[in-house]
Amino acid sequence: MESRTRRLAVSSIAALAAAALVAGCGGSGSTGSSGADGNTLTLWTHNAGNAAEYGVVKQVVKDFNASQSKYKVKIQAFPQGSYNDSVVAAASAKKLPCLLDVDGPNVPNWAWGGYLAPLDLSKGQVAVKDQLPSTVATYKGKTYGFGFYDVALTMYSRKSVLKKYDIRIPTLDKPWTKDEFSDALAKLKASGKFKNTLDLGTGDPGEWWPYAYSPLLQSFGGDLIDRSAYKTAKGALNGENAVEWGKWFRSMVTKGYAPQKSSKSPADDFRNGKTAIQWDGSWSAQANTDKFGSDLAILPPVDFGDGPKIGGASWQWGMSSTCANKEGAQAYLNFSRQTKYFVDFAKATNTIAATDAAAQQVKGYETGGQFNIFLKEAQKFAVVRPVTPAYPYISTVFSKTAMDIMAGADVKGALDQAVSQIDNNLATNNYSTGS
């Protein structure tokens, strides 16, 4: 029996060796390019499960494929929640598609990491200069991405509620000051009518934290990084203004105005009447209008001293650096830059069209429309998140720090630690000057 076992083992090893040899000989080998099979290009989008926006992507691709016979674009849709991980994994296997969408703040990182190639957008119908600045992603003087829309942070309340408690309704030209805001919160809290006087939406652990709360920090006069050279966060993130922001942020909980951790759906809490003022985004405007009609108050962000601020940049489109058919990818991207598609995307997503001309064609966003305030906020108050490859790291550190502060950590200590971590990361990566 032992000899039979040996024979079995020897023949198994021989079979394995043969398979390995065949594999070594038969493999096509890595060519370093991907995403296209001849003139058939692959496009990745984060819109699986989001029928409205996905519908527009499909329409643009269908129109492009019908408009010429040379190139064909094929879509693969991924769910938003896992999209970035899928892209990073594909990049490590050198299997990126030719065309892909990317969340605006990640563009510098993906450009630095060699995932994205610079774009030539000069042949599109819409000129780049006509777009909202936050919808065009540049890195080291080159354009790597563009978006069809942007979103705006805003506060929601009800006119009847503000009127009842004798609170002035702020406007774009005269937003609330810090003192006015404090006064409004005190009055609403004293009424005892609301579970949450203010809901900052702290239940969402993702990119929402830097997107939603770094503009508040900037309105206090701080920032995530010193933007003069992008080489340190010192002073910007742990200076006097930043500490002031941290104390205010924590005080929202200690004064009982805001929950330390919001529910999973602050928008539903607002619409259920549990919340008096909600810090949210333009994407909730339509549902809130459906609920409250003309009683809905869309309020500009508070001016904490350095002017009202909101975050800028949403999903954008780019081309991979490994694309095997860059000419075809450029052709598609330029084809997509038509006003009608800017309009379609904005309508489908209830967002702000990236150009004025397109915004005028979206109901509610036209001049005088009830949502035109978002376009003006994006034009007047938007601050793009730091244009540095280190942004994903900065974002993670800021989120954790802000969570710690909200949970009661020493503000100055937490911010100093965040600065130290960010500066270390910048230094370790040679200040992202590698490519």
Next chain:
Amino acid sequence: MTSVSPAPAPAPAHPGRRRRPSPRRIGLQAARIALALFFSFPIVFMLVSSFKPDQQIFGDLDGIKAFLPVGHLSLDNYTGVFDRVPAVRFLLNSIGISAITVALSIFINSLAAFALSRMRWRGKKIVLTAVIATLIVPFETFALPMVWWVNKLPWLQLDGGRLIVTEGWLDTYQVQILPFVANAMFIFLFHQYFQSIPKELDEAAVLDGASWFGIYRRIVMPLSGPAIATVAILAFLPMWNAYLWPLMVVQSEDLRPVMIGIDYFVQTNPSWGEIMAYSSMITVPVLALFVAFQRAFVSSIASSGVKG
């Protein structure tokens, strides 16, 4: 020879009257019921919420209504699930991937354990130690290198009637199955169980002319029911719950498993009712399976001394 008859049941102390349960017994039962309720709350909440509109889910959160099927109930969330996600496709994919992995896991790992446990060869202790040592490396640490590797592996494919060798397993079913077939924990489980089966049975089989594979197939495996059940369950659960690996290696929607489907609902304004409906759809089959095989599951876990 003395005959043995069953002992008569003790007569009740007070015929005609039921014995009153002791306070200790009542307390224990109450504690059990409370614990059962406590652990069933999340599942009840999920099932009940799957029939409610979003606003009502959050409106009911403050009280017991969150766990009761009250208010506006409908199947709208389930309709929404099918509009948003190819749920049937994902379910079939997961069933297929999990079933094939379980079958291959039982076969391959038991064969390896058989060789390590029953056969005599030089260095088997070192091999067993090396196999067990791999248990300390968590999957997340080698997930990315493994993507690189599977992208280089060969595969045979039929192309116009010709068998050709292709490179790369990405975006296939096999990449979701084969890397998880060989499992150090399962080899160890089988090995430990096989050790408890008397070796004399092998010797008797050899005298009868049985081959090693015959001993494995006719003697050892039929006596290893609990170990097979344990491995089947422990192999099935992670495959059903697979998330990180498929999202890294699968790009085509047609090949995705159920857990990736959850991400389809994570939008800027997620529909929580639909999330609950989808979660119910992918949890209830596993729960039903567990309830059906509850006895085998508990006994196999208890006999193997392994906690999942």
